[in-house]
Amino acid sequence: MAIEDIGKNALQVLEKRYLAKDAEGNHTEDVAGLFRRVAAAVAPEDRNYDENADTAALADSFYELMTSLRFLPNSPTLMNAGRPLGQLSACFVLPVEDSMEAIFETVKNAALIHKSGGGTGFSFSRLRQNGAPVNSTGGVASGPVSFMRVFNMATEAVKQGGTRRGANMGILRVDHPDILEFIDCKKVNGDITNFNISVGITEAFMQAVEENRDYDLIDPQTRRPVGKRSARELFEKIVDAAWRNGEPGIIFLDRLNRDNVVPSQGEIESTNPCGEQPLLPYESCNLGSINLVKMLAKTPEGYAVDYGLLRDTVRQAIHFLDNVIDVNNYPLEQIGAVTRATRKIGLGVMGFADMLLYLGVPYNSDEGVALAEKLMAFINAEGHAASTALAAQRGAFPLFAESIYKDGDLLRNGTVTTIAPTGTLSMIGGCSSGVEPVFAYVYIRNIMDGTEMLEVNPVLREKLQERGLYSDALMRKIAKEGTIAHIAEIPEDIRRVFVCAHDVSPVYHTRMQAAFQRHTDNAVSKTVNFPHSATREEVAEVYMLAYKMGCKGVTIYRDGSRDSQVLNIGSVK
Ligand code: UDP
Missing domain, CATH: 3.20.70.20 (Anaerobic Ribonucleotide-triphosphate Reductase Large Chain)
Incomplete structure (x- = not known):
């Protein structure tokens, strides 16, 4: 995939917030330059462990890993790697x-x-x-x-x-x-x-x-x-x-x-702020997310998960994130010392809901929950295997002998998996965020400076175009209704799969969070969405359910209950 294939919105986000600028505010790099800078900063750390390491080839493969949008490290790494600040953790x-x-x-x-x-x-x-x-x-x-x-x-x-x-x-x-x-x-x-x-x-x-x-x-x-x-x-x-x-x-x-x-x-x-990363005092953690949409292969029947590609991507991502710990310029000496003692990283996913759309599996179904469990179990197991392989070359994390893992395989990283919200990364990746259901298929996004963007979910667009049903008028209708569940022009088989956050019951939201949590070392960033009409009893039920299902925390949101929300459903101006 070439840089030109990165979506328009993604380029806008990168240009506005991520590209390096000079004192006058002019960009000193383009998008390809940004990914080159990051790859070139992270790859040379291999020399710490192998003086003959081919770090130029490694930088090329990290560049490809990111520009193919298969994997992106958290925003501070994209912004700061290879630049004077050099602080890479979220x-x-x-x-x-x-x-x-x-x-x-x-x-x-x-x-x-x-x-x-x-x-x-x-x-x-x-x-x-x-x-x-x-x-x-x-x-x-x-x-x-x-x-x-x-x-x-x-x-x-x-x-x-x-x-x-x-x-x-x-x-x-x-x-x-x-x-x-x-x-x-x-x-x-x-x-x-x-x-x-x-x-x-x-x-x-x-x-x-x-x-x-x-x-x-x-x-x-x-x-x-x-x-x-x-x-x-x-x-x-x-x-x-x-x-x-x-x-x-x-x-x-x-x-x-x-x-x-x-x-x-x-x-x-x-x-940390969004709840997905428990840490000790003075500890920091760098995160990164695999874009699951890019882990699909076309088959004669449609799409299927390419587990071989997923395994390779997990291994590269773990290698990348482990290097980030070494190259990171920590804001305090003590943070550097505590972080290097456990070497925690947090590999997660984004685009899970979009992936389900391609696979034709409703988010709010037993099949959807089962797939979440299978996928994350695979990523967690492969992630641990990759960390064990790194430990063989580089040594286990320094406090391994005092850790809960001391009687098992060596591990390079105290924790390996975390599911982040991917607020910005998913915009760059052009996919649904984290493991959340699609919030709305056509919606208005309020950007930091007050501008608005009307966006159509790319999978829905593709599906409707395939069937000759796509029109601007229909998109406006969807934006107004918020959900496509009741739009008669859209065939039933599409409506069943293209559910949005408000079509998913709080119980399914919670079941999905619990499914991912079962195979995640750290925690899962997830909001359980309620309609405006939800009662306090329904909220209490979800808190209890999350407790019983083994979640590490719960965040809920009832639609319309705050003055300003970042995402608006059913509001077209
Ligand atoms: N975060 C922050 N400020 C922000 C957004 C995120 O400090 O405006 C931190 C916070 O710890 C959060 C973590 O970054 O839990 C990951 O957030 P997200 O996945 O949305 O970040 P991205 O890498 O997509 O920008």
Whole structure:
């Protein structure tokens, strides 16, 4: 595939946000140049392990891997590899210790990370509660939420030089005394907007909800109980807030820690901003995604997954991501050290929903869920095999002997798989994002600077053109309705397969997330979409279902429940 085959929208995104510019704002590279720059920065790391490595040939193969859109590394790698900043990771977690110095040290470090295009996650659970005494001043503490506002303002001010919005995750444990204030901290539209928030839930809490018992609130300083609350009431408060505007999400802390690769390094308390990457304090992770649409082969009957190509792509991607750990210019010395100790990478997928369209499998079907499971099991197994092969040449990750994997095959990387949202990557790849269903087949995208684009899903376009049914008028109708489920001009066999996010029931959304989670080392970025008319009970059911099905967290969104949404369904202007 040649550069010219990269879609128009993709080129627009790359030109606007990713191509290197000089001081006057003129591009100093074209799209081919961008991919050459990235390949040329990542390939030479092979010399660390083999002084005769043919890194020019490797750079060519990485170039082909990316320009064929089979695989793309996360945005910071595309933006910064081979350039002075050189910061290549999307995900970071920083500790927030309970002292003024430590808090503001972390504000500073977060600002440095944001400037370089990374997103940061924090647990605020160690901060003493609002009203607790401050020994040195005789005053009282203002609590986690007040400090979240400080982080939020700092993020606002940095805004990453205009290329990428600073994203944060804020987590508070369910047993923190300020949990109610936290749950409602984004209630007012426009408050703490640079944060996604999630409540850190424990299994003990979920059991208390199921048995309708009280649970203990714990003083973060003394670790002693300081009160009790009805678990079910608190759960309903979370559900109510999420029903109102999609937040907070929940994450299951015990599950994150069950998969904590090196427990000797401490507890996992937070994830990155979109929830897919649990990390230790000061750890970072670079992600990359395989475009599943490119993993299809044409057959006499239609399309089929090309597992041979998928295996090759996984191996190349793991090699690429492992090199990124070495070439990365970390924003802090400590982040470099912690990251190199576990060498976590996160290979995921995008274009899953588009792939199903080509295969003629509805997203909301048992067959769809089964395929998700089969595909991700394959990618995870091949990814681990590739990491084991790298370990044979390069050595296992330094903390391997202390890891949960110590009795098995060597691994080069503490974690291998993560399913990212691929917000920008999927635009570049011209495919549906992550493992989400197609949001809408014809829709309006609000770009950062306020411009709008009307876009038609390429698979639907192809299908309708094949049958001679494509017309602009029909596209406008679809844009207006939001879904094609009730459009009589479209044959039933197409409507059955071309389902959109709102045609998929919350239960199927959750089943799909759980299917991918079963074969993913880290976590899955996924939003369970609800129609505007959904009730609080339906939201509560999904939270329970996600818990029972082994998900690591849940994020829900009820259509129309926020003032501004990035994606609008059924709104054509
Ligand atoms: N991220 C961020 N700012 C953004 C978008 C993403 O900091 O505006 C970080 C965040 O940690 C998120 C991760 O990048 O969880 C991956 O997001 P996504 O897959 O959408 O990024 P892409 O590589 O597609 O740009």
